[in-house]
Amino acid sequence: MKSVLKIIMGVVGLITLTSCPGSKDDSGNDNPNEGGDLGSVTLVFPENNSECTEGDSLNDTESTITFMWEEGVNVDNYEVTVRNLNTNNINTVNASTNEKAISLTKNTPYEWYVVSKAAGSDQAPSSAKWQFYNAGTGVENYAPFPATAVSPTRGQTVSTAGTITLEWNANDVDNDIVDYEVLFSTSNNPTENIANTSQNTTTATISSGQTYFWRVITKDEAGNSSKSDVFDFKVQ
Numbered sequence: 001m002k003s004v005l006k007i008i009m010g011v012v013g014l015i016t017l018t019s020c021p022g023s024k025d026d027s028g029n030d031n032p033n034e035g036g037d038l039g040s041v042t043l044v045f046p047e048n049n050s051e052c053t054e055g056d057s058l059n060d061t062e063s064t065i066t067f068m069w070e071e072g073v074n075v076d077n078y079e080v081t082v083r084n085l086n087t088n089n090i091n092t093v094n095a096s097t098n099e100k101a102i103s104l105t106k107n108t109p110y111e112w113y114v115v116s117k118a119a120g121s122d123q124a125p126s127s128a129k130w131q132f133y134n135a136g137t138g139v140e141n142y143a144p145f146p147a148t149a150v151s152p153t154r155g156q157t158v159s160t161a162g163t164i165t166l167e168w169n170a171n172d173v174d175n176d177i178v179d180y181e182v183l184f185s186t187s188n189n190p191t192e193n194i195a196n197t198s199q200n201t202t203t204a205t206i207s208s209g210q211t212y213f214w215r216v217i218t219k220d221e222a223g224n225s226s227k228s229d230v231f232d233f234k235v236q
Contacts, residue, residue, distance in 0.1 A: 037073070037074065037123065038072060038073065038074050038075055038116045038117070038118055038121060038123040038124070038125050039072050039073035039074065039075070039116065039125065040072070040116060040125035040126060040127050041069045041070050041071070041072045041075075041078070041098070041114050041116055041127045042069060042070040042127065042128075043069045043070075043112070043113070043114065043127050043128060043130050044068040044069050044070060045066070045067065045068040046065060046067070046112075046130070046132040047130070047132065048130040048131065048132070049130075049131060049132070049145065049171040049173065050132050050133070050173060051132070051133045051135055051142065051173045052065055052132050052133065052134055052135055053135040055104070055134060055135065057106075057137075058103060060106075060137065061105060061106055062103055062104065062105060062106060063103070063104065063106055063134060063135075064101050064102065064103045064104075065101070065102060065104055065134065066099055066100070066101045067080055067082075067099060067100050067101075067102060067112060067114075068098065068099045069098050069099070069114050069127065070098065071098045072098075072116040074118055074121075075116040075117065075118055076117060076118040076119050077094060077095065077096050077117050077118075078094070078095045078096075078098070078100075078114050078115065078116060078117065079092060079093075079094055079095075079114065079115040079117060079124075080092065080093050080094075080095055080100050080102070080112065080113075080114050081112065081113055081114075081115070082102055082104065082110055082111070082112045083110060083111045083112070084105070084108060084109075084110060085108075085109040085110060085111055085131065085145065085146050085226075086108055086109065088229075104134045105134065106134055106135065106136045106137065107133070107134065107135070107136025107137075107139050107142075108133070108134050108136075109131060109132070109133050109134075109142075109143070109145050109146070109226070110131065110132055110133075110134060111129055111130070111131045112129070112130055112131075112132075113126055113127045113128065113129045113130070114126070114127045115127075131145050131171070133145075133173055141174050141176070141220070141222040141224060142172070142173050142174055142224065143172075143220065143224035143225060143226045144170055144171065144172040144177050144218040144219070144220050144224065144225070144226045145170060145171045145172065145218075145226065146170075146218070146226045146227060146228045146229065147168040147169060147170040147180070147200075147216035147218050147226075147228040148168060148169050148170075148228065149167075149168055149228075149229075149231040150167040150168055150169050150200075151165065151166070151167040152164070152166075152231075152233040153233075154229075154231050154232060154233070155232060155233065155234075156233045156234070157233065157234045157235075157236060158206075158233060158234070158235055158236070159235075159236045160235075161206055161207050161208040161235055162205070162206065163203050163204070163205055163206070164203065164204055164206050165201055165202070165203050166182065166184070166201065166202050166203070166204055166214060167200060167201045168180070168200055168201075168216050168228070169200065170200065170216070170218045172218075172220055174220065174222075176220045176221040176222065177218060177219070177220050178198065178219055178220060178221050179196055179197060179198045179219055180195070180196070180197055180198070180199075180200065180216050180217065180218055180219070181193060181195070181196050181216070181217040181219070182194050182195040182196075182197070182202050182214065182215075182216055182217075183214060183215050183216075183217070184204050184212065184213070184214040185212070185213060185214075186210055186211065186212060186213070187213060188213050188230060188232070189213070189230070190213045190214055190215055190230065206235050207235065208235050208236060209235065209236075210234070210235050211232060211233070211234045211235075212232065212233055212234075212235070213230050213231065213232045214230070214231050214232075215227060215228045215229065215230045215231065216228045
């Protein structure tokens with residue numbers, strides 16, 4: 001009798017083990033990329049604030065650069081955006097791997113970033129934005145990169161009238177920036193010069209209920225210069 005009971009218990013145990021949900025062979029997900037949070041990617045090349053000399057020359061005015069970034073988490077494909085900082089023209093291309101060859105104008109500053117995407121997901125995290133110069137033949141000194149606004153940020157609303165500190169960031173592959181000219185007004189094409197400074201901040205007087213526009217002209221030792229975008233902010 002004891003032998004019969006042992007056999008019955010063994011059979012029941014075997015059935016329980018083989019039918020247990022969540023076993024190693026039952027993943028419940030045929031596609032490991034589905035259902036997970038997407039991760040923004042880390043850019044690799046061209047490096048930030050650099051002169052890119054490793055492109056393949058096509059002719060006197062164009063070369064092809066292979067953009068590279070680290071693979072994203074749970075990502076199916078990527079969207080690469082490259083912006084010409086002189087003209088603001090934007091080129092957006094898709095990539096199925098973590099690199100993409102793109103043809104660009106030589107001796108020109110660019111900004112680039114990568115957006116991660118996956119089928120069935122509404123997430124689209126963006127990488128950081130990097131800028132670089134596509135090398136020009138025989139160029140010995142490059143103009144500075146256009147300055148970017150730090151404070152107030154573009155479109156920001158500030159609550160206090162009176163005096164405000166404008167702050168910006170600028171870089172130059174030759175590291176020879178000498179000064180900045182700051183234009184400021186209530187016109188969306190500011191022309192009033194409120195500062196010539198070697199610092200990356202200056203102050204301006206503001207009034208309640210106004211929208212202000214400002215831009216920075218960055219100059220280097222070789223006489224090169226670059227104009228930033230026009231930044232704007234509102235005062236309550």
